[in-house]
Amino acid sequence: MRLEDQSKLLLADGLLPEPIFPALVPVDQVQNGEVGAPWHTLIEADNFHALQLLDYLYAGKVDCIYIDPPYNTGARDWKYNNDYVDSNDGWRHSKWLAFMERRLKLAKRLLNPEKGVLVVTIDEHEVHHLGLLLEQEFPEAYRQLITIVITARGVAKQGLARVEEYAFFVYLGSASAAPTEDDFLTDKSQKKKKAPWASLLRRGTNASPKDRAGLVYPILVDPETKEILGVGETLADRVERGELQKSELNALDPPRTTREAWPIRSDGALGTWQVKPSKLMELKKKGFVKIGRLDESRTSWSVNYLKRGPISEIERGELNITGYEWEGGPAILEYADQDQGAGMRAKTVWHRTQHDAGTYGSSLLRSMLGARSFEFPKSLYAVRDTLATVVGTNPSALVVDFFAGSGTTLHALGLLNAADGGRRSCILVTNNEVSSADEVALLAEGSRPGDDAWEARGICRSVTWPRSRCAILGRKEDGTPLSGDYLTSDLVEVEMPRNFYHLGFGVLDTQTKKKQIVAMIPGLPQRLVTDGVGFIVSEEHKASVLFDESVTEEWLDALDGQDHITDFYIAAATKKSFDLAKVRVNDLLGPQIVLEAAKRPMSTGFTENLAYFKLEFLDKDRVALKQAFKEVLPLLWLKAGAVGPRPELPRGAAEPPFFDPSGANFAVLLDEGAFRKFVKAIGNRRSGRFWLSRLRTARKSRSRRPTCLMCSPPLRPRSAAG
Incomplete structure (x- = not known):
């Protein structure tokens, strides 16, 4: 559909006061992903105006909308008609509902009606009003209310200490919750069975080399790969040849190198293994032995193996071999009733330490951006887990967040993509308003909206964009690497004392x-x-x-x-x-073997791309004269899926008869007379999106110029947005 026609539809629906001609002006970009990978998009704009544009670009194409709107606490945390709404405003609930209703109507047009999901987080101030509003706007959808513990300490006012906030999930069509690796409530120690691996070192009092010389031998190890290369001879063999006396065995201290694993006890004395060399190699062939941690202080490897019990569980199908750490290496094991792919669903009450908004929201943001002000950012992992329940099984999902705030949604999608190699992309929208405190200070300094000093303190330019760029590149704005680790959703075995x-x-x-x-x-x-x-x-x-x-x-x-x-x-x-x-x-x-979340260094960043735009509006006369192709070009790139580098017209270049940018998956015909050349230029393409101009004589010029851009169906969609 043409942008002009889309504007007329919104006008007819009462969602536009008059026709508009929006354009996205490039501000900056960061590219850390592969060539041809989809791009995330950050739009600096009032979200109502941005939604009007997104309706043209992505109507019915969005898989998930995740928003964290103003909670209307009465603490001047949002504006209505350019005025802060505080607790003294008797109409503040009505204003909030009107504010949200207009945006939800547009948001509904973006969602895929067959499988789209809307998620809205909220606290106790508007949760009941929001529930009624969602029932009104999405009467055909299945809705659920989720309780998320965001601070175990609690916030006490007049009544009980509040520890939670809420999230409404609105499922359209056949959409349902995706299976996750955690239900976010059950005690993990109950949900996960004990790791079946046991120590190969014999324990107890009946474990001296003198009594069991046939169980004392070196295991040959590749210290780089931890692969078992073979076994050496036993002490019993050496006693039999007369090289050692049996009385010497308990005091024997063999030479220790990282290429050999001996049965060394915790006091440093020589002990015995649990099985003979022939049995060990038999277990090794089946993947039932593995080398663990190296104790560098004693040059001693820990060695683990499967006892008869777990092997019997494998034979009965209760314990599954899901793969091997490498070809011919140790088995990767999972109990049958723990198979996450079987459909574990998150519960409606979430209680996880990682969802703490202080530690994994505010503190994490400060570690990236310093003391820069942003109140109440979401826990990175709470957002990651929320998105996982919606798009966890859709590696090419398109997500929209039009209350982007500090940019947690893009950060969380980076974690999801890094975990499974997905190509999910998101569109973030946030304004560049300054906080009420900054506004007072800036006005006192003589600064006004639009001034460089004012705009630099706005949320988009001082928080959302820097945070997103730092997360993708893995380094702070001064170039130093980010410190700390991300906690992934993968679990690894760790030895604990x-x-x-x-x-x-x-x-x-x-x-x-x-x-x-x-x-x-x-x-x-x-x-x-x-x-x-x-x-x-x-x-x-x-x-x-x-x-x-x-x-x-x-x-x-x-x-x-x-x-x-x-x-x-x-x-x-x-x-x-x-x-x-x-x-x-x-x-x-x-040592005890426990399951912990695997860590990912924050300094590694993410293989993602992000384009930053500011929403502006075109002069209607320039549009009427068909002189705005350069400004419209970013819209075409987004409508085609934001795949590949964003093409641009060279500065000062005249409008071409057709536009066929290298590396992009779209092309545009602007002059009907160049149709043959256009077809020849795109003849080798196997897929993509192509636009033809509809030509008409302009009123103020006798030359023929395109009045609008019309899209033909793509030969093969390249992304969810396409």
Whole structure:
């Protein structure tokens, strides 16, 4: 549809007071993605005017609209008709509803009616009014209200301490929630089963080289790739040849290099492996052995393997092999009931530490931009997870955010694309208003809207654009790399030390004293203390207690295989005896293996491209004289999907008879007389979008000029926006 005709439709619908002729003026750009990759777009404009333009460019093409509008708290956080609305305004709720209604009507035109999703975040000030408004504007849609905990500390005023905000999800047509790797509520320790890998180092008291010389041998390791290359001979072989005496084995300290893994215990003494060399190589062929962390202080590798139990689970189909870390390498394992692709859905209450708006919103923004002012930015991960529930399974989705604020939406899409190699793109719209405090200061300095000093303090130029550029490039505005790491949605196994506590309260010889100790241990019930009990070991609890040193051996035997226990409380007369017990527990159980979010250095940036425009309006006389092709050109690039470098007419160049920019996926015929040359120029293209001009004699000129640009259907769409 022509821009002129689109303007008339909006006029008829009451969404435009009069016909307009918008144009996007390039301001800046950052290109860190591959050639031919889609571009994100940042538009500096009043979002109502920008929506009118986006309706021409993307009507019915948008997969997700995510917005975080003003919450109307009464704290002068937004304007209506150029005036701040505060808590003394008796019409502030009506003004807010009118403000939102006009924008939602336009937003609805952008969404794909068959599968588009609108997400609107809000707090308690307007949540009920917004719910009614969405019911009015989207009566045919399925709607849900989500509660998101954004601060565990809570904000206390007159009543209870508020910890949450809300998000309305509006699903059009057949749209539904995409499966995610987390439901954002269930305790992850309950949702994720314990990693099946166990330490190959034998634990317990029956693990001396003298008694099991056939289980002491070096495992040959490539220190760069951590690949197991083979095994060396056992100590039993050397004893049999007479090279070593059996009595020497417990004191043997073999040479240690990063190319060999020996069974070294936590106290530095030589221990034994769990399996013989032949069995190890058999497990290695199946991907059931892997090299872990290198302890550089002792030049000792940790080695993990699968015991009989997990192997049986694989055979029964309860534990799946989803791949291998490399060809011939360790297996990648996932329990069958944890298969995220099977359709895990996020729940309607979200409670995750990563959704904290202070740590992962305000603090993260300050780390990127310094002390620059922006109130209440969203948690980067809350926005990432919100978008994942909508476009997580659509790698080429188009997302629009016309209350872009600090630019969190683009930042979050960068994380999503980096995780799965997606090519999702977004259109951000924000004005360049200054805060109320800055406005007072600037007016006092004699600055006015439009002045360089005023515009430099506006939200788009001082926050949205710098934040987006820094995130993409991975460096601050002064060129220094961003510090810190992103937390990804991938989980990795990490070795963590177990916790030990020395109980130096004297002899715990009565049931009363033992119960007093247990009462101070979180999660451990006093009922586990019974007559004559010398220790507590439970399959249902993560804490264990040794009350009596004289039963240490029995305690260690009971602990064997209890890998779930993480906290140990040991009553010992001396620090030396406590340390000895600690070493023996570590030898028996080794470090705990936990699942943590994998990290991505912020300094790596993202392979994304971003074009920054300012919305302006063309002089209607220039449009009537058909002299505005240069200004319209960015619109055509966007309408064709914003793929490839944004083409420009050379400065001072005359309007060409046709325009066929290199690397772009569109072409424009401006002069009907050049049709044959135009067809020849685009003849080798297999796909793209082509515009032909409709020619008419202009009133003020006898020359023939294009009055409008009309698009033919694309031969093959190249993106969601195309």
